[in-house]
Amino acid sequence: MSTPSILILPGDGIGPEVMAEVRKIIDWYGAKRDLGFDVSEDLVGGAAYDKHGVPLADETMEKAQQVDAVLLGAVGGPKYDDLDFSVKPERGLLRLRKEMDLFSNLRPAQCFDALADFSSLKKDVVAGLDIMIVRELTSGIYFGEPRGIIEEGNERVGINTQRYTESEIARVARSAFELARRRGNKVCSMEKANVMESGILWRDVVTEVHQAEYSDVELSHMYADAGAMQLCRWPKQFDVIVTDNLFGDLLSDAAAMLTGSLGMLPSASLGAPMANGRPKALYEPVHGSAPDIAGEGKANPIACILSFAMALRYSFDQGAEADRLEEAVEKVLADGVRTADLLGEEGVDPVSTSQMGDAVIAAL
Amino acid sequence: MSTPSILILPGDGIGPEVMAEVRKIIDWYGAKRDLGFDVSEDLVGGAAYDKHGVPLADETMEKAQQVDAVLLGAVGGPKYDDLDFSVKPERGLLRLRKEMDLFSNLRPAQCFDALADFSSLKKDVVAGLDIMIVRELTSGIYFGEPRGIIEEGNERVGINTQRYTESEIARVARSAFELARRRGNKVCSMEKANVMESGILWRDVVTEVHQAEYSDVELSHMYADAGAMQLCRWPKQFDVIVTDNLFGDLLSDAAAMLTGSLGMLPSASLGAPMANGRPKALYEPVHGSAPDIAGEGKANPIACILSFAMALRYSFDQGAEADRLEEAVEKVLADGVRTADLLGEEGVDPVSTSQMGDAVIAAL
Ligand SMILES: CC(C)[C@H](C(=O)O)[C@@H](O)C(=O)O
Ligand SMILES: CC(C)[C@H](C(=O)O)[C@@H](O)C(=O)O
Numbered sequence: 001m002s003t004p005s006i007l008i009l010p011g012d013g014i015g016p017e018v019m020a021e022v023r024k025i026i027d028w029y030g031a032k033r034d035l036g037f038d039v040s041e042d043l044v045g046g047a048a049y050d051k052h053g054v055p056l057a058d059e060t061m062e063k064a065q066q067v068d069a070v071l072l073g074a075v076g077g078p079k080y081d082d083l084d085f086s087v088k089p090e091r092g093l094l095r096l097r098k099e100m101d102l103f104s105n106l107r108p109a110q111c112f113d114a115l116a117d118f119s120s121l122k123k124d125v126v127a128g129l130d131i132m133i134v135r136e137l138t139s140g141i142y143f144g145e146p147r148g149i150i151e152e153g154n155e156r157v158g159i160n161t162q163r164y165t166e167s168e169i170a171r172v173a174r175s176a177f178e179l180a181r182r183r184g185n186k187v188c189s190m191e192k193a194n195v196m197e198s199g200i201l202w203r204d205v206v207t208e209v210h211q212a213e214y215s216d217v218e219l220s221h222m223y224a225d226a227g228a229m230q231l232c233r234w235p236k237q238f239d240v241i242v243t244d245n246l247f248g249d250l251l252s253d254a255a256a257m258l259t260g261s262l263g264m265l266p267s268a269s270l271g272a273p274m275a276n277g278r279p280k281a282l283y284e285p286v287h288g289s290a291p292d293i294a295g296e297g298k299a300n301p302i303a304c305i306l307s308f309a310m311a312l313r314y315s316f317d318q319g320a321e322a323d324r325l326e327e328a329v330e331k332v333l334a335d336g337v338r339t340a341d342l343l344g345e346e347g348v349d350p351v352s353t354s355q356m357g358d359a360v361i362a363a364l
Numbered sequence: 365m366s367t368p369s370i371l372i373l374p375g376d377g378i379g380p381e382v383m384a385e386v387r388k389i390i391d392w393y394g395a396k397r398d399l400g401f402d403v404s405e406d407l408v409g410g411a412a413y414d415k416h417g418v419p420l421a422d423e424t425m426e427k428a429q430q431v432d433a434v435l436l437g438a439v440g441g442p443k444y445d446d447l448d449f450s451v452k453p454e455r456g457l458l459r460l461r462k463e464m465d466l467f468s469n470l471r472p473a474q475c476f477d478a479l480a481d482f483s484s485l486k487k488d489v490v491a492g493l494d495i496m497i498v499r500e501l502t503s504g505i506y507f508g509e510p511r512g513i514i515e516e517g518n519e520r521v522g523i524n525t526q527r528y529t530e531s532e533i534a535r536v537a538r539s540a541f542e543l544a545r546r547r548g549n550k551v552c553s554m555e556k557a558n559v560m561e562s563g564i565l566w567r568d569v570v571t572e573v574h575q576a577e578y579s580d581v582e583l584s585h586m587y588a589d590a591g592a593m594q595l596c597r598w599p600k601q602f603d604v605i606v607t608d609n610l611f612g613d614l615l616s617d618a619a620a621m622l623t624g625s626l627g628m629l630p631s632a633s634l635g636a637p638m639a640n641g642r643p644k645a646l647y648e649p650v651h652g653s654a655p656d657i658a659g660e661g662k663a664n665p666i667a668c669i670l671s672f673a674m675a676l677r678y679s680f681d682q683g684a685e686a687d688r689l690e691e692a693v694e695k696v697l698a699d700g701v702r703t704a705d706l707l708g709e710e711g712v713d714p715v716s717t718s719q720m721g722d723a724v725i726a727a728l
Contacts, residue, residue: 147560155531160526246556
């Protein structure tokens with residue numbers, strides 16, 4: 001097999017800083033573990049807009065389609081707030097998701113032992129928490145037509161459309177069931193079937209896929225508002241949660257915050273297998289571009305580093321190496337190494353973004 | 365002015381039990397405070413379906429339109445899970461909201477001092493919490509057309525439409541600003557303007573109303589996913605939150621759960637002023653019908669009682685009497701009276717639903 005290829009899109013804000021640490025890790029794997037990658041880099045988001053007038057150039061899109069995995073930093077910032085909707089930084093990210101058809105967004109909400117005190121939740125509620133939210137990422141109200149702001153009578157009307165086809169629901173359900181089999185074997189599906197017909201179809205299709213193909217997995221259903229409640233009350237009741245694009249956006253962010261480990265959480269967005277058997281894939285941290293601290297060397301690179309660990313696992317079939325990297329991160333945390341976002345304990349001085357990257361490499 | 369009228373719709377599950385306690389309170393106000401109400405009662409939800417084959421009979425709808433305030437218990441239960449969407453218990457509630465045009469849903473998320481330990485959040489994060497979520501209740505994806513499940517190609521497609529007009533947004537924004545003026549004078553508006561055009565219109569209209577009419581109130585905007593995070597991290601940063609129907613559903617439930625006082629939280633749904641100057645109004649607890657404990661005398665009637673306190677304040681201009689009732693509830697809690705849902709402390713025996721109602725009356 002030819003050298004696996006990675007396209008790095010650092011993006012905006014702290015994106016470039018945290019991605020620089022990931023590059024160190026990638027280089028380490030090439031030098032020490034004989035795991036070479038063919039790495040290229042390009043622009044996305046505001047950075048791409050500044051150069052090309054669009055948040056993702058067509059040629060970048062083409063490159064993304066060809067590589068084995070895309071690593072993305074973060075997009076957006078106040079500088080771009082007044083841009084037209086069609087060229088906002090976020091559209092670059094949404095275009096990647098849509099055109100690569102990355103329908104299954106895996107968002108682990110995991111509480112790192114060393115950080116349980118950072119959660120706003122009581123320690124016993126979050127310690128040891130490890131759930132996986134599978135969010136549908138290429139359909140629903142994010143992409144449905146018709147959409148826009150129209151004039152009607154004498155006023156403006158804002159319109160978006162939630163639209164889910166049976167096959168869109170079935171494929172993301174399958175990916176949730178597959179994951180559950182390798183974890184706690186439990187899936188909870190969330191929608192608002194009591195209010196929305198698209199939620200009724202969601203519930204029906206998830207149930208059908210379960211009965212036909214995954215009846216060994218335990219399946220439950222919950223309304224999304226009750227789901228939000230239960231995540232706040234006792235998140236450990238869940239193993240895998242599968243939900244739509246919009247509910248997944250809110251629920252996974254709430255879950256990430258609850259862990260107290262927000263600066264630590266990676267994500268993987270996976271599509272269908274390519275000719276070489278690898279899924280189309282994009283990996284990115286859950287946190288945003290944090291423009292307020294950009295360029296100061298304060299950002300925590302761990303979420304981005306763990307996103308690369310997910311790439312090792314899901315794109316490159318290197319589960320053992322992914323474990324190694326995750327263990328290195330846990331060791332660094334257990335040793336008390338902290339970036340500024342993780343402070344709180346007395347008498348600990350924060351390390352810089354690049355010192356954190358170095359510490360992970362040392363632990364590897 | 366003629367005797368103010370109230371229509372009681374106990375609904376399903378624990379609805380009838382908790383509403384029985386509210387009736388005691390209403391009677392107390394008639395006997396002791398010379399505040400008489402003309403009270404009638406009718407069916408909604410599964411109870412209405414059982415009798416009429418629909419979750420809200422037309423004549424009940426007409427009565428609701430005529431009274432000064434509707435008090436509703438709760439709707440739904442497993443018995444009705446397999447009913448067709450169009451006659452599910454929830455449709456009765458949604459019909460009331462829509463036809464009475466109750467566009468402004470006030471959901472206080474308040475942490476009762478005596479109950480701060482019940483929260484899954486750390487005590488300092490929730491103690492003293494008192495925020496108000498104003499949820500748009502008659503539009504958005506709950507009601508937008510087209511909707512339904514259609515056949516397309518060889519598969520089913522589920523469709524719902526988010527639709528907001530300028531005036532729908534403006535009126536709920538006004539009600540949030542009005543409330544803020546009587547509280548902490550701060551409004552945070554939440555949408556997904558980075559992804560949805562209806563969110564862009566939402567943000568624009570809220571900003572316009574603010575500039576034209578309420579520039580004395582502090583206004584901020586947040587994406588709804590970030591809002592979910594911030595509610596979980598440090599809810600005390602908020603005073604009034606205004607958001608759409610669907611986001612409001614999730615965010616207000618999460619906020620309610622975070623307070624640790626879920627069985628305690630009331631809500632008011634208000635519409636335009638009627639001929640007598642009173643707003644169309646429906647009051648209901650935030651909790652659901654809890655079919656698992658229905659009929660056992662275990663339910664906590666406080667959320668329903670506090671919903672009546674909101675009626676005193678918003679429908680009957682009896683702010684002082686509302687305060688009195690709220691203080692009575694706080695006294696009962698401070699005295700250690702607990703229904704089964706509030707247990708946790710050692711050595712406390714739970715009181716029944718009706719004992720809790722009696723305790724509140726004694727405290728009045
Ligand atoms: C940046 C934004 C478009 C995006 C989303 O809404 O999906 C983000 O919130 C996320 O969750 O990845
Ligand atoms: C019962 C249901 C239709 C309702 C809603 O979704 O609005 C409930 O969750 C609520 O928040 O009042």
